[in-house]
Amino acid sequence: MQFAPFFPFIYRILQPSFPDCLWCGDRNSKAIALTFDDGPHPQYTRQVLQVLDRYNITASFFWLGACVNRSPEVAKAVCDRGHWIGLHGYDHRSFPLLTPNELKESLAKTQAAIYDSCNLLPEQVRDVRPPNGLFTPKTLNLFRQWNYRPVMWSVVPEDWVSPGITTVVQRVNQQVQNGSLIVLHDGVCGGQDVAATIEVLIPQLLQQGYQFVTVDNLWRYNQTN
Template sequence: MQLAPFFPIFYRVLQPTFPNCLWGGDRNSKMIALTFDDGPHPQYTPQVLAVLDRYNIKASFFWLGACVNRSPAIAKAVSDQGHWIGLHGYDHRSFPMLSPLDLKDSLEKTQAAIYNACNLQPEQVRDVRPPNGLFTPATLKLFLQWNYRPVMWSVVPEDWVRPGVNTVVQRVIEQVQNGSMIVLHDGACGGQDVAATIKILIPQLLRQGYEFVTVDTLWQQGTTKPLW
Protein backbone atom coordinates (compact mmCIF):
# COMPACT_ATOMS: atom_id res chain seq x y z
CA MET A 1 0.00 0.00 0.00
CA GLN A 2 1.38 3.38 -0.97
CA LEU A 3 1.34 5.93 1.84
CA ALA A 4 1.77 9.09 -0.21
CA PRO A 5 -1.84 10.33 0.30
CA PHE A 6 -1.41 10.08 4.07
CA PHE A 7 1.89 11.92 4.47
CA PRO A 8 0.30 15.41 4.48
CA ILE A 9 -1.96 14.26 7.32
CA PHE A 10 0.93 12.70 9.27
CA TYR A 11 2.96 15.88 9.12
CA ARG A 12 0.11 18.19 10.07
CA VAL A 13 -0.07 16.15 13.27
CA LEU A 14 3.67 15.80 13.85
CA GLN A 15 4.78 19.35 13.12
CA PRO A 16 3.28 21.04 16.21
CA THR A 17 4.37 18.07 18.34
CA PHE A 18 8.02 18.46 17.32
CA PRO A 19 8.51 22.20 16.79
CA ASN A 20 12.32 22.03 17.05
CA CYS A 21 12.52 20.31 13.65
CA LEU A 22 12.57 22.25 10.42
CA TRP A 23 9.41 21.23 8.58
CA GLY A 24 9.30 24.07 6.06
CA GLY A 25 9.70 27.78 5.53
CA ASP A 26 7.65 30.94 5.69
CA ARG A 27 4.09 30.37 4.50
CA ASN A 28 3.97 34.00 3.35
CA SER A 29 6.90 33.54 0.98
CA LYS A 30 6.95 31.64 -2.31
CA MET A 31 10.32 30.13 -1.43
CA ILE A 32 10.52 26.33 -1.55
CA ALA A 33 13.37 23.85 -1.10
CA LEU A 34 14.12 20.91 -3.36
CA THR A 35 15.96 18.21 -1.39
CA PHE A 36 17.47 14.85 -2.30
CA ASP A 37 18.18 11.90 0.01
CA ASP A 38 20.33 8.75 -0.10
CA GLY A 39 23.15 9.93 -2.40
CA PRO A 40 25.54 10.64 -3.78
CA HIS A 41 25.11 8.07 -6.54
CA PRO A 42 27.64 7.70 -9.38
CA GLN A 43 24.94 7.70 -12.08
CA TYR A 44 21.84 9.43 -10.75
CA THR A 45 23.41 12.38 -8.91
CA PRO A 46 25.27 13.76 -11.97
CA GLN A 47 21.98 13.57 -13.89
CA VAL A 48 20.33 15.64 -11.16
CA LEU A 49 23.18 18.15 -11.18
CA ALA A 50 22.83 18.65 -14.92
CA VAL A 51 19.14 19.56 -14.58
CA LEU A 52 19.71 21.86 -11.60
CA ASP A 53 22.53 23.59 -13.46
CA ARG A 54 20.30 24.14 -16.48
CA TYR A 55 17.85 26.11 -14.33
CA ASN A 56 20.50 27.63 -12.03
CA ILE A 57 18.80 26.12 -8.99
CA LYS A 58 20.49 25.37 -5.68
CA ALA A 59 19.16 22.29 -3.93
CA SER A 60 19.95 20.45 -0.68
CA PHE A 61 21.41 16.94 -0.52
CA PHE A 62 21.22 14.68 2.53
CA TRP A 63 24.00 12.15 2.18
CA LEU A 64 24.83 8.69 3.40
CA GLY A 65 28.45 8.53 4.53
CA ALA A 66 28.99 5.17 2.85
CA CYS A 67 27.86 6.63 -0.48
CA VAL A 68 30.16 9.63 -0.08
CA ASN A 69 33.08 7.28 0.47
CA ARG A 70 32.13 5.31 -2.65
CA SER A 71 31.69 8.40 -4.85
CA PRO A 72 33.87 11.21 -3.44
CA ALA A 73 34.30 12.94 -6.82
CA ILE A 74 30.52 13.13 -7.25
CA ALA A 75 30.18 14.53 -3.73
CA LYS A 76 32.80 17.17 -4.49
CA ALA A 77 30.96 18.16 -7.69
CA VAL A 78 27.74 18.71 -5.72
CA SER A 79 29.55 20.83 -3.15
CA ASP A 80 31.55 22.76 -5.73
CA GLN A 81 28.33 23.76 -7.51
CA GLY A 82 27.09 25.44 -4.33
CA HIS A 83 24.41 23.03 -3.19
CA TRP A 84 23.64 22.62 0.51
CA ILE A 85 24.86 19.45 2.19
CA GLY A 86 23.25 17.61 5.10
CA LEU A 87 23.56 14.26 6.87
CA HIS A 88 21.37 11.18 6.43
CA GLY A 89 23.42 8.81 8.57
CA TYR A 90 26.26 6.58 7.45
CA ASP A 91 24.32 3.61 6.08
CA HIS A 92 20.57 4.38 6.30
CA ARG A 93 20.00 2.53 9.56
CA SER A 94 16.99 3.84 11.46
CA PHE A 95 18.15 6.29 14.12
CA PRO A 96 15.80 5.09 16.89
CA MET A 97 17.33 1.60 16.53
CA LEU A 98 20.84 2.92 17.23
CA SER A 99 22.36 3.47 20.64
CA PRO A 100 23.40 7.08 21.34
CA LEU A 101 27.04 6.04 20.83
CA ASP A 102 26.28 4.38 17.48
CA LEU A 103 24.15 7.33 16.33
CA LYS A 104 26.89 9.80 17.17
CA ASP A 105 29.42 7.60 15.37
CA SER A 106 27.16 7.37 12.29
CA LEU A 107 26.85 11.15 12.03
CA GLU A 108 30.53 11.85 12.72
CA LYS A 109 31.68 9.22 10.20
CA THR A 110 29.45 10.88 7.61
CA GLN A 111 30.87 14.31 8.44
CA ALA A 112 34.38 12.87 8.10
CA ALA A 113 33.54 11.38 4.70
CA ILE A 114 32.19 14.75 3.55
CA TYR A 115 35.29 16.54 4.85
CA ASN A 116 37.57 14.13 2.99
CA ALA A 117 35.61 14.50 -0.25
CA CYS A 118 34.59 18.16 -0.15
CA ASN A 119 36.80 19.81 2.48
CA LEU A 120 33.70 20.96 4.36
CA GLN A 121 34.35 21.23 8.10
CA PRO A 122 32.01 19.26 10.42
CA GLU A 123 30.53 22.49 11.78
CA GLN A 124 29.50 23.37 8.20
CA VAL A 125 27.51 20.14 7.87
CA ARG A 126 25.13 19.83 10.81
CA ASP A 127 21.68 19.51 9.25
CA VAL A 128 20.39 15.98 9.86
CA ARG A 129 17.46 14.23 8.19
CA PRO A 130 16.65 10.87 9.81
CA PRO A 131 16.33 7.92 7.39
CA ASN A 132 12.67 7.24 6.63
CA GLY A 133 11.81 10.29 8.75
CA LEU A 134 11.91 8.13 11.87
CA PHE A 135 12.94 9.78 15.12
CA THR A 136 11.93 9.99 18.76
CA PRO A 137 11.99 12.80 21.31
CA ALA A 138 15.17 11.20 22.67
CA THR A 139 16.75 11.38 19.21
CA LEU A 140 15.93 15.08 18.94
CA LYS A 141 17.35 15.71 22.41
CA LEU A 142 20.63 14.15 21.28
CA PHE A 143 20.68 16.30 18.13
CA LEU A 144 20.31 19.41 20.29
CA GLN A 145 22.99 18.21 22.69
CA TRP A 146 25.41 17.58 19.81
CA ASN A 147 24.55 20.83 18.01
CA TYR A 148 22.87 19.28 14.97
CA ARG A 149 19.79 20.76 13.30
CA PRO A 150 16.95 18.26 12.65
CA VAL A 151 15.37 18.61 9.21
CA MET A 152 12.19 16.89 8.07
CA TRP A 153 10.06 17.58 4.99
CA SER A 154 6.57 18.68 3.99
CA VAL A 155 6.05 17.24 0.50
CA VAL A 156 6.67 13.49 0.22
CA PRO A 157 5.68 12.03 -3.18
CA GLU A 158 7.03 8.58 -2.24
CA ASP A 159 9.27 8.44 -5.28
CA TRP A 160 11.38 5.65 -3.77
CA VAL A 161 8.70 3.07 -4.65
CA ARG A 162 8.81 4.31 -8.28
CA PRO A 163 5.09 4.95 -8.91
CA GLY A 164 6.00 6.63 -12.20
CA VAL A 165 7.42 10.03 -13.09
CA ASN A 166 4.05 11.62 -13.87
CA THR A 167 2.57 10.36 -10.59
CA VAL A 168 5.43 11.83 -8.58
CA VAL A 169 5.13 15.17 -10.39
CA GLN A 170 1.37 15.24 -9.82
CA ARG A 171 1.74 14.50 -6.12
CA VAL A 172 4.22 17.34 -5.67
CA ILE A 173 2.09 19.83 -7.61
CA GLU A 174 -0.96 18.91 -5.54
CA GLN A 175 0.84 19.31 -2.20
CA VAL A 176 3.26 22.18 -2.78
CA GLN A 177 2.64 25.52 -1.08
CA ASN A 178 4.68 28.47 0.14
CA GLY A 179 7.60 27.26 2.24
CA SER A 180 7.37 23.64 1.14
CA MET A 181 10.32 21.30 1.53
CA ILE A 182 10.12 18.65 -1.19
CA VAL A 183 11.96 15.35 -0.74
CA LEU A 184 13.12 13.24 -3.67
CA HIS A 185 15.79 10.55 -3.87
CA ASP A 186 18.95 10.33 -5.96
CA GLY A 187 20.13 7.06 -4.42
CA ALA A 188 19.58 3.40 -5.28
CA CYS A 189 15.83 3.55 -4.50
CA GLY A 190 14.05 6.08 -6.69
CA GLY A 191 17.12 7.61 -8.27
CA GLN A 192 16.41 5.93 -11.61
CA ASP A 193 13.57 8.38 -12.23
CA VAL A 194 14.69 11.49 -10.39
CA ALA A 195 16.27 13.42 -13.26
CA ALA A 196 13.26 12.81 -15.50
CA THR A 197 11.00 13.90 -12.64
CA ILE A 198 12.70 17.23 -11.99
CA LYS A 199 12.95 17.97 -15.71
CA ILE A 200 9.15 18.14 -15.68
CA LEU A 201 8.64 19.41 -12.14
CA ILE A 202 11.00 22.39 -12.03
CA PRO A 203 9.53 24.27 -15.02
CA GLN A 204 6.01 23.78 -13.66
CA LEU A 205 6.96 25.16 -10.25
CA LEU A 206 8.83 28.08 -11.81
CA ARG A 207 5.75 28.95 -13.85
CA GLN A 208 3.77 29.03 -10.60
CA GLY A 209 6.18 31.66 -9.30
CA TYR A 210 8.11 29.59 -6.80
CA GLU A 211 11.71 30.42 -5.95
CA PHE A 212 14.02 27.53 -5.12
CA VAL A 213 16.24 27.99 -2.06
CA THR A 214 18.34 25.78 0.18
CA VAL A 215 17.40 24.27 3.52
CA ASP A 216 19.74 26.76 5.18
CA THR A 217 17.65 29.61 3.77
CA LEU A 218 14.50 28.01 5.19
CA TRP A 219 16.16 27.86 8.59
CA GLN A 220 16.94 31.57 8.34
CA GLN A 221 13.48 32.70 7.25
CA GLY A 222 11.19 29.83 8.21
CA THR A 223 8.41 29.66 10.72
CA THR A 224 10.29 26.95 12.61
CA LYS A 225 13.37 28.40 14.26
CA PRO A 226 16.25 26.47 15.85
CA LEU A 227 16.66 26.94 19.58
CA TRP A 228 20.40 27.60 19.43
Protein backbone atom coordinates in the same frame (compact mmCIF):
# COMPACT_ATOMS: atom_id res chain seq x y z
CA MET B 1 0.36 -0.16 -0.42
CA GLN B 2 1.67 3.32 -1.04
CA PHE B 3 1.45 5.88 1.76
CA ALA B 4 1.89 9.10 -0.22
CA PRO B 5 -1.75 10.21 0.26
CA PHE B 6 -1.30 9.98 4.04
CA PHE B 7 1.89 12.00 4.37
CA PRO B 8 0.14 15.41 4.36
CA PHE B 9 -2.01 14.25 7.31
CA ILE B 10 1.02 12.84 9.14
CA TYR B 11 2.78 16.16 8.58
CA ARG B 12 -0.09 18.13 10.09
CA ILE B 13 0.08 15.97 13.22
CA LEU B 14 3.87 15.92 13.66
CA GLN B 15 4.78 19.49 12.71
CA PRO B 16 3.18 21.26 15.72
CA SER B 17 4.29 18.45 18.06
CA PHE B 18 8.00 18.88 17.22
CA PRO B 19 8.52 22.60 16.57
CA ASP B 20 12.31 22.38 16.94
CA CYS B 21 12.51 20.48 13.65
CA LEU B 22 12.55 22.25 10.30
CA TRP B 23 9.36 21.23 8.52
CA CYS B 24 8.85 24.15 6.14
CA GLY B 25 9.70 27.77 5.50
CA ASP B 26 7.68 30.98 5.28
CA ARG B 27 4.05 30.26 4.38
CA ASN B 28 3.80 33.84 3.08
CA SER B 29 6.68 33.42 0.64
CA LYS B 30 6.95 31.53 -2.66
CA ALA B 31 10.39 30.24 -1.56
CA ILE B 32 10.57 26.42 -1.49
CA ALA B 33 13.39 23.92 -0.97
CA LEU B 34 14.12 20.99 -3.26
CA THR B 35 16.00 18.28 -1.36
CA PHE B 36 17.51 14.91 -2.27
CA ASP B 37 18.16 11.96 0.06
CA ASP B 38 20.29 8.78 -0.07
CA GLY B 39 23.09 9.95 -2.36
CA PRO B 40 25.49 10.67 -3.75
CA HIS B 41 25.05 8.14 -6.53
CA PRO B 42 27.63 7.87 -9.33
CA GLN B 43 24.98 8.06 -12.07
CA TYR B 44 21.76 9.49 -10.69
CA THR B 45 23.31 12.42 -8.81
CA ARG B 46 25.27 13.51 -11.88
CA GLN B 47 22.03 13.49 -13.87
CA VAL B 48 20.35 15.61 -11.19
CA LEU B 49 23.23 18.11 -11.31
CA GLN B 50 22.82 18.50 -15.08
CA VAL B 51 19.16 19.50 -14.64
CA LEU B 52 19.86 21.83 -11.72
CA ASP B 53 22.68 23.45 -13.69
CA ARG B 54 20.38 24.02 -16.64
CA TYR B 55 17.84 25.87 -14.52
CA ASN B 56 20.46 27.52 -12.27
CA ILE B 57 18.80 26.09 -9.15
CA THR B 58 20.48 25.46 -5.81
CA ALA B 59 19.19 22.42 -3.92
CA SER B 60 19.98 20.56 -0.69
CA PHE B 61 21.42 17.04 -0.47
CA PHE B 62 21.24 14.74 2.56
CA TRP B 63 24.00 12.19 2.19
CA LEU B 64 24.82 8.71 3.41
CA GLY B 65 28.43 8.52 4.52
CA ALA B 66 28.95 5.16 2.82
CA CYS B 67 27.81 6.64 -0.50
CA VAL B 68 30.11 9.64 -0.09
CA ASN B 69 33.03 7.27 0.42
CA ARG B 70 32.05 5.30 -2.69
CA SER B 71 31.62 8.39 -4.89
CA PRO B 72 33.80 11.19 -3.49
CA GLU B 73 34.20 12.86 -6.88
CA VAL B 74 30.41 13.13 -7.24
CA ALA B 75 30.16 14.57 -3.74
CA LYS B 76 32.76 17.17 -4.64
CA ALA B 77 30.87 18.08 -7.83
CA VAL B 78 27.72 18.74 -5.79
CA CYS B 79 29.58 20.81 -3.21
CA ASP B 80 31.53 22.79 -5.82
CA ARG B 81 28.24 24.00 -7.29
CA GLY B 82 27.19 25.52 -3.98
CA HIS B 83 24.42 23.10 -3.08
CA TRP B 84 23.61 22.71 0.62
CA ILE B 85 24.87 19.52 2.27
CA GLY B 86 23.25 17.64 5.15
CA LEU B 87 23.56 14.27 6.89
CA HIS B 88 21.37 11.18 6.47
CA GLY B 89 23.41 8.78 8.58
CA TYR B 90 26.24 6.57 7.45
CA ASP B 91 24.30 3.61 6.09
CA HIS B 92 20.55 4.38 6.32
CA ARG B 93 19.96 2.52 9.56
CA SER B 94 16.95 3.80 11.48
CA PHE B 95 18.12 6.28 14.12
CA PRO B 96 15.75 5.08 16.90
CA LEU B 97 17.27 1.60 16.60
CA LEU B 98 20.79 2.88 17.25
CA THR B 99 22.36 3.41 20.64
CA PRO B 100 23.44 7.01 21.35
CA ASN B 101 27.05 6.03 20.69
CA GLU B 102 26.14 4.32 17.40
CA LEU B 103 24.13 7.35 16.28
CA LYS B 104 26.92 9.75 17.19
CA GLU B 105 29.44 7.60 15.33
CA SER B 106 27.17 7.34 12.27
CA LEU B 107 26.90 11.11 11.99
CA ALA B 108 30.59 11.71 12.73
CA LYS B 109 31.69 9.15 10.11
CA THR B 110 29.47 10.85 7.56
CA GLN B 111 30.92 14.25 8.42
CA ALA B 112 34.42 12.79 8.06
CA ALA B 113 33.58 11.37 4.62
CA ILE B 114 32.24 14.77 3.53
CA TYR B 115 35.35 16.50 4.83
CA ASP B 116 37.59 14.09 2.92
CA SER B 117 35.73 14.61 -0.37
CA CYS B 118 34.56 18.24 -0.09
CA ASN B 119 36.80 19.81 2.56
CA LEU B 120 33.72 20.92 4.52
CA LEU B 121 34.44 21.04 8.25
CA PRO B 122 32.10 19.12 10.58
CA GLU B 123 30.67 22.35 11.98
CA GLN B 124 29.63 23.29 8.42
CA VAL B 125 27.53 20.13 8.03
CA ARG B 126 25.06 20.09 10.93
CA ASP B 127 21.68 19.51 9.31
CA VAL B 128 20.37 15.97 9.81
CA ARG B 129 17.42 14.22 8.20
CA PRO B 130 16.64 10.87 9.84
CA PRO B 131 16.29 7.94 7.40
CA ASN B 132 12.62 7.35 6.57
CA GLY B 133 11.81 10.39 8.72
CA LEU B 134 11.85 8.20 11.83
CA PHE B 135 12.86 9.79 15.11
CA THR B 136 11.87 9.92 18.77
CA PRO B 137 11.99 12.73 21.33
CA LYS B 138 15.19 11.10 22.59
CA THR B 139 16.69 11.37 19.08
CA LEU B 140 15.90 15.08 19.01
CA ASN B 141 17.39 15.58 22.48
CA LEU B 142 20.62 13.97 21.30
CA PHE B 143 20.68 16.22 18.23
CA ARG B 144 20.30 19.23 20.50
CA GLN B 145 23.12 18.07 22.79
CA TRP B 146 25.43 17.51 19.83
CA ASN B 147 24.48 20.76 18.08
CA TYR B 148 22.77 19.20 15.06
CA ARG B 149 19.67 20.65 13.38
CA PRO B 150 16.84 18.19 12.54
CA VAL B 151 15.36 18.66 9.08
CA MET B 152 12.08 16.99 8.09
CA TRP B 153 9.72 17.67 5.17
CA SER B 154 6.31 18.91 4.08
CA VAL B 155 6.02 17.33 0.59
CA VAL B 156 6.74 13.60 0.29
CA PRO B 157 5.72 12.11 -3.09
CA GLU B 158 7.10 8.65 -2.14
CA ASP B 159 9.33 8.52 -5.20
CA TRP B 160 11.50 5.80 -3.62
CA VAL B 161 8.90 3.14 -4.55
CA SER B 162 9.14 4.25 -8.22
CA PRO B 163 5.46 5.02 -8.88
CA GLY B 164 6.39 6.72 -12.17
CA ILE B 165 7.42 10.22 -13.16
CA THR B 166 3.90 11.43 -13.88
CA THR B 167 2.64 10.28 -10.49
CA VAL B 168 5.51 11.89 -8.56
CA VAL B 169 5.07 15.20 -10.39
CA GLN B 170 1.33 15.10 -9.78
CA ARG B 171 1.80 14.42 -6.07
CA VAL B 172 4.24 17.30 -5.65
CA ASN B 173 1.93 19.70 -7.47
CA GLN B 174 -0.98 18.62 -5.28
CA GLN B 175 0.95 19.19 -2.05
CA VAL B 176 3.27 22.12 -2.78
CA GLN B 177 2.56 25.49 -1.20
CA ASN B 178 4.51 28.49 0.02
CA GLY B 179 7.53 27.44 2.08
CA SER B 180 7.35 23.77 1.09
CA LEU B 181 10.23 21.42 1.82
CA ILE B 182 10.16 18.77 -0.94
CA VAL B 183 11.84 15.36 -0.54
CA LEU B 184 13.09 13.38 -3.54
CA HIS B 185 15.73 10.64 -3.76
CA ASP B 186 18.88 10.33 -5.85
CA GLY B 187 20.02 7.01 -4.39
CA VAL B 188 19.45 3.39 -5.34
CA CYS B 189 15.71 3.52 -4.54
CA GLY B 190 13.95 6.07 -6.73
CA GLY B 191 17.05 7.63 -8.22
CA GLN B 192 16.61 6.10 -11.65
CA ASP B 193 13.69 8.49 -12.33
CA VAL B 194 14.73 11.54 -10.34
CA ALA B 195 16.45 13.56 -13.07
CA ALA B 196 13.57 13.01 -15.50
CA THR B 197 11.14 13.91 -12.71
CA ILE B 198 12.73 17.27 -11.89
CA GLU B 199 13.11 17.99 -15.61
CA VAL B 200 9.30 18.03 -15.73
CA LEU B 201 8.67 19.39 -12.25
CA ILE B 202 11.02 22.39 -12.08
CA PRO B 203 9.57 24.34 -15.02
CA GLN B 204 6.06 23.71 -13.72
CA LEU B 205 6.94 25.07 -10.29
CA LEU B 206 8.78 28.04 -11.80
CA GLN B 207 5.72 28.80 -13.90
CA GLN B 208 3.66 28.86 -10.69
CA GLY B 209 6.01 31.53 -9.36
CA TYR B 210 8.00 29.44 -6.90
CA GLN B 211 11.61 30.32 -6.09
CA PHE B 212 14.06 27.57 -5.12
CA VAL B 213 16.18 28.10 -2.01
CA THR B 214 18.29 25.87 0.23
CA VAL B 215 17.40 24.36 3.59
CA ASP B 216 19.67 26.93 5.20
CA ASN B 217 17.47 29.71 3.83
CA LEU B 218 14.41 28.09 5.41
CA TRP B 219 16.22 27.85 8.76
CA ARG B 220 17.09 31.53 8.62
CA TYR B 221 13.45 32.45 8.24
CA ASN B 222 12.39 30.16 11.11
CA GLN B 223 15.08 31.49 13.42
CA THR B 224 14.01 35.11 12.91
CA ASN B 225 10.28 34.47 13.38
